[in-house]
Amino acid sequence: MKDSxxxxxxxxxxxxxxxxxxSALDWFxxxxxxxxxxxxxxxxxxxxxxxxxxxxxxxNTAGKVNGTGPKETLFILPILSVFMYAMLTVLTRFPxxxxxxxxxxxxxxxxxxPIGRSMALLLKAETVWLFFTITQATxxxxxxxxxxxxxxxxxxxxxxxxxxxxxxxxxxxxxHKRYIPPTETTEADPDTGININ
Numbered sequence: 453m454k455d456s457x458x459x460x461x462x463x464x465x466x467x468x469x470x471x472x473x474x475s476a477l478d479w480f481x482x483x484x485x486x487x488x489x490x491x492x493x494x495x496x497x498x499x500x501x502x503x504x505x506x507x508x509x510x511x512n513t514a515g516k517v518n519g520t521g522p523k524e525t526l527f528i529l530p531i532l533s534v535f536m537y538a539m540l541t542v543l544t545r546f547p548x549x550x551x552x553x554x555x556x557x558x559x560x561x562x563x564x565x566p567i568g569r570s571m572a573l574l575l576k577a578e579t580v581w582l583f584f585t586i587t588q589a590t591x592x593x594x595x596x597x598x599x600x601x602x603x604x605x606x607x608x609x610x611x612x613x614x615x616x617x618x619x620x621x622x623x624x625x626x627x628h629k630r631y632i633p634p635t636e637t638t639e640a641d642p643d644t645g646i647n648i649n
Contacts, residue, residue, distance in 0.1 A: 481573035488580035507594040540576035571620035
């Protein structure tokens with residue numbers, strides 16, 4: 453018997469595409485993500501010529517440099533940020549393809565799709581700003597503005613991302629739980645009185 457609690461890969465294909473309008477909060481998340489990508493590119497462009505030939509490429513759990521490489525490697529971070537932004541932007545266009553933790557009922561999609569998309573938009577913003585934070589730390593350590601990368605920044609960023617996911621999953625379950633399907637109306641045959649629906 454098919455489990456109705458889980459929306460797996462095959463179930464996702466059954467969910468019809470929908471493009472609910474973006475809320476003001478969604479647009480804020482989107483603009484925050486764009487600002488994060490731009491900030492990462494700007495900090496690299498503004499500091500590249502002043503960087504030494506070798507820069508930090510890896511930090512240990514204490515935030516100390518334990519790997520270096522040519523300064524050209526700094527371009528990897530904004531490139532990854534742009535890639536993640538583009539990939540997650542495409543993902544936000546198709547909330548019907550998200551792997552929801554339960555089977556979607558027809559009428560509730562219009563309520564759940566915006567929640568799923570908002571989660572993707574916020575995660576996109578948090579991800580690109582995490583890349584910016586790493587880029588900034590790399591530049592600061594390379595230019596000796598600081599000697600270490602505070603590991604708490606990374607840990608807190610990961611906690612924020614995890615909490616975001618858990619919060620929006622909770623919102624999805626709450627919306628799914630509170631949704632009341634519309635009652636099906638019936639019509640009776642005027643001659644026999646038998647329901648014909």
